[in-house]
Amino acid sequence: MRLVQLTVPTGKQETILEALDDREIDYVLTDENSNREYAGVVYFPLPAPAVEPVLDELQDAGVNEDAYTVVVDAETVVSRRFEALRDEYENGDVDSDRISRQELQAEAQSLTPTFAVYAIMTIISAVVATAGLFLDSPAVVVGSMVIAPLIGPALGLCVGSVIDDEELFRESLLYQILGVLLAISAAAIFAWLVRITNIVPPGLEIGSVDEISERLAPDLLSLAIALGAGVAGIISIATGTSVALVGVMIAAALIPPAAAAGIAIAWGQPSAAIGSTVLVLVNVLSVNLAGLLTLWYTGYRPENLFSIGQTEQRVRRRVIGLAGIVLIFALFLGAITYTSFVAASFEENAREEVEMILSEEEFAEYQLLEFEVVMDDDYPFVGPERVVVTIGGPAGESPPELADQIHEHINRHSDETVAVEIRYFETVER
Structure with a gap:
């Protein structure tokens, strides 16, 4: 449930209230005394699936972006009219459970921290994962995933593409590229320091450590993990459920193989880094591909109806491009899988x-x-x-x-x- 707080532009009060009355939505209107271009503030509760269509209708009635709108969670609403509204919009499928386009955009932006925080947390996560791989400790590796801030950029790219927010798309794309480079570089530098200081036994064969070797020669099952993480991440954010655990799953697809690639580079075995680097790339692309397809399937579209066709073409091109690259990498992983077989x-x-x-x-x-x-x-x-x-x-x-x-x-x-x-x-x- 949501409580919407909407400023009413001068001259639009009657139109807005008529629209709410037509939909049988309960509301409270307060006068605005700040001598600005607003006649008042209207408060009304809505089921989560109703936020987007109602706000779109009110925008058509003249509520533009200059009039701010606040949407907050509501714990309880006691109203017969609200129950009827809920029955109208909630029918049990994924589309009816999803949050509004406006909330989705805000959520995707909030999940991405400032670049300084993002870089520091990514580096720390990569270092902890590298230490966990050396220790052959799954618990430490899992701990490194918890602190990795990777879910924001991964989901932001998908959201930006589908709702035609190119600024969010470009920012998320840049974050993902830099995140991968930072993770591999941090892991390589830390592994090199570990090697030259003999923290691990001299002459250690990295292939003899199970947690490392399994990521130096990945197989096709890794692709399923990345695709599952992308779908789960998008569904969790689109339905307003917790994304914390999904963030761990996305980090599981990216951080450990990035750390394994860094270790291979530090050990002077660039060929050994190929498999784990490919695993990182295919996981990043698969998460984005799954996210794009899931968002489009759940019905998210741009706010401007005239840009839907152009956005659909752009999303289709990106999906085809991502699918083509993922297929090439999948063939590579398939070859590794066949060799293992x-x-x-x-x-x-x-x-x-x-x-x-x-x-x-x-x-x-x-x-x-x-x-x-x-x-x-x-x-x-x-x-x-x-x-x-x-x-x-x-x-x-x-x-x-x-x-x-x-x-x-x-x-x-x-x-x-x-x-x-x-x-x-x-x-x-x-």
Whole structure:
């Protein structure tokens, strides 16, 4: 529910009150004694979905932007006419639950802080995320998402595009570009300081840290996260619900991969930074694409009816452009996903080959103790580099034909030769 406070321009009082009476809206009128060009102030409650159409009608009646309008939340309204108005506008779908265009614009602007605050919070978030990745701590990484101020620019770009506020669109676009650059740069500088001061063990292989490695070789599931964050973010802001948790979800799609890219750069592995950088970019674009489509679907349009056609063409061009770029990045992520699938299939087939060999009668006294596939560091398209097979058996060296068979059978499942390391342990039964 909303309480609208509207200044009534001189000469428009009768027209405005007639419009409210025609819609059977309760109102209170007070006189204006400030000797300005206003005859009074009218107060009236509205269901949230009714704010936009009523204000548009009043604007058509002569209430322009020079007469200020204040829309605030109302906790309770006791009125039979208000209940009838609510039944008229609230029918249970998303379109009826959304807030007005005017509120949406104000909300999008309020979610974006000043650039100084935005830059500082983004840098802090990136540094905390980098520390969390080094510590291999999901809790710290999640904490970095909470303080990231990324939801404002992401949603502001979508809102600016749909309601034809190009100033909001350009500001949000600039914030997003600078935010990504700041996050990656801050993470790279912090990771470099960590490396040269030996805060982490010297010679640390970043691929051995799970929280880092999973973002150096992302897959297509990351795209689903970004699209979901964009849709959820727009729905939350459009329906006036809390956006705090959605902001964490959007930050989850951007901050950790940006920190992983910075770490790879600091470790002198630019190729390893490719996958995480692509992940950052595809997430940013996917959030904006999902937001644009969701806003347009929920029925938001520009205030000026004559600009609807031009705005629709502009939104269509941006959607097509974003979709095209996201598709290209999706193909890249798809290639990484396929490479991961091939590596996983190789590991499964290689293990089955070893188990099958050891199940033969001539090697019945030997048993598989451990099986490990060591991946190379050719990020983002990692593949098997060597296989370590640990076998237990009776005293004495393992028969050479066993090692030869294992090597031959494992390499049947790889296009390139994979080194096979056989470790033999004597097993003693007591």
